[in-house]
Amino acid sequence: MKKNEKKLNGTVIVTYRCNAKCNMCNRYLFPSKPEEELTIETIRKLPNMYFTNVTGGEPFIREDLPDIIRELYKKSDRIVISTNGFFTDRIISLAKEFPQIGIRISIEGLEETNNKIRGLPDGYKRGYDTLMKLRKMGLRDIGFGMTIQDQNAHELVPLYDISNKMGMEFATASLHNSFYFVEKRNIISDRQMVAENLELLINKMLKSSSPKKWFRAYFNHGLINYIYGQPRLLPCDMSFDTFFIDPYGDVMPCNGTKDKEIMGNLNRQNWDELWESKEANEIRKKVRCCNRQCWMIGSVSPAMHNYIWIPALWVLKHFLKRLISKKPYSMYENKICRDYRDGKVTKEQLDRLSTCEIIEEH
Ligand code: SF4
Numbered sequence: 001m002k003k004n005e006k007k008l009n010g011t012v013i014v015t016y017r018c019n020a021k022c023n024m025c026n027r028y029l030f031p032s033k034p035e036e037e038l039t040i041e042t043i044r045k046l047p048n049m050y051f052t053n054v055t056g057g058e059p060f061i062r063e064d065l066p067d068i069i070r071e072l073y074k075k076s077d078r079i080v081i082s083t084n085g086f087f088t089d090r091i092i093s094l095a096k097e098f099p100q101i102g103i104r105i106s107i108e109g110l111e112e113t114n115n116k117i118r119g120l121p122d123g124y125k126r127g128y129d130t131l132m133k134l135r136k137m138g139l140r141d142i143g144f145g146m147t148i149q150d151q152n153a154h155e156l157v158p159l160y161d162i163s164n165k166m167g168m169e170f171a172t173a174s175l176h177n178s179f180y181f182v183e184k185r186n187i188i189s190d191r192q193m194v195a196e197n198l199e200l201l202i203n204k205m206l207k208s209s210s211p212k213k214w215f216r217a218y219f220n221h222g223l224i225n226y227i228y229g230q231p232r233l234l235p236c237d238m239s240f241d242t243f244f245i246d247p248y249g250d251v252m253p254c255n256g257t258k259d260k261e262i263m264g265n266l267n268r269q270n271w272d273e274l275w276e277s278k279e280a281n282e283i284r285k286k287v288r289c290c291n292r293q294c295w296m297i298g299s300v301s302p303a304m305h306n307y308i309w310i311p312a313l314w315v316l317k318h319f320l321k322r323l324i325s326k327k328p329y330s331m332y333e334n335k336i337c338r339d340y341r342d343g344k345v346t347k348e349q350l351d352r353l354s355t356c357e358i359i360e361e362h
Pocket residue numbers: 236237238253254255256257258287290291292293294299
């Protein structure tokens with residue numbers, strides 16, 4: 001590593017192939033071809049990273065994933081793979097070689113709901129069994145990932161309780177529209193109901209004894225803010241110390257933009273040339289005035305580190321409230337939730353604040 005070189009936060013999309021058919025993501029209809037996907041030579045050109053998320057598509061579709069991970073560990077302090085957990089044998093085999101690896105299995109609710117949302121018969125059982133096997137092997141950095149929508153919000157807390165019993169991490173997200181999901185119609189319809197379920201989760205997290213969960217509570221507070229179409233609680237610094245790379249070698253600021261934004265291509269360029277290019281700087285200017293207000297862990301986690309005092313003050317305030325109240329958090333701390341409750345803003349007005357393009361078209 002060069003002197004004064006800053007480690008980055010990177011997301012490596014190893015494939016756009018996927019065996020699931022989720023209702024909030026059409027990527028499976030537009031897969032990459034195996035022969036055009038990131039090669040080990042390109043992976044070798046990536047910079048040093050303090051954190052790497054490996055994702056897809058479904059990353060375990062690639063049978064050479066262990067080779068990719070081996071290469072990534074030469075330049076990354078921590079790696080977490082996002083997967084639907086279906087390819088149990090491949091996951092277990094990888095975990096045997098890299099017991100320090102993080103695995104997040106996307107589960108969208110209890111069995112029936114999950115399988116319906118993900119279009120993956122047997123998906124819940126496969127995902128759950130994979131997690132149990134990883135737990136038995138002694139893997140520590142494992143957990144659930146759930147994308148909250150109208151259809152599964154009522155199972156948010158039950159799934160959190162299951163993950164807690166299993167001693168696992170519980171990561172959340174909500175619906176986004178972008179080129180990455182090949183989707184522009186995602187929208188939460190019953191915001192009040194979804195926010196009420198998030199409020200229950202936030203209070204459970206705040207009452208736990210884990211500081212990590214208190215910060216997760218802040219993230220979920222930000223999700224309520226997001227689904228009501230409000231400006232992000234933290235600035236977005238994607239493309240400054242964070243990047244995404246797709247299966248074609250294109251380096252991008254994030255996965256939340258409407259159209260794909262390209263800083264450069266790592267198949268053809270080297271990292272320094274790409275990162276300092278005119279194109280990359282143009283993208284950084286666009287990020288500074290981006291109005292999509294995403295609230296996904298990929299862009300929020302680096303921001304929570306960079307602006308740590310903002311979530312820390314929120315956590316402190318609610319920690320103190322915990323001492324005097326059984327319910328330290330209320331969704332009505334958000335002005336927009338009060339305004340909606342009080343009829344000062346309508347559902348149609350909130351719909352128009354979302355990135356759902358069908359709303360704009362009507
Ligand atoms: S808000 Fe940030 S993460 Fe979302 S599209 Fe804009 S730059 Fe990307």
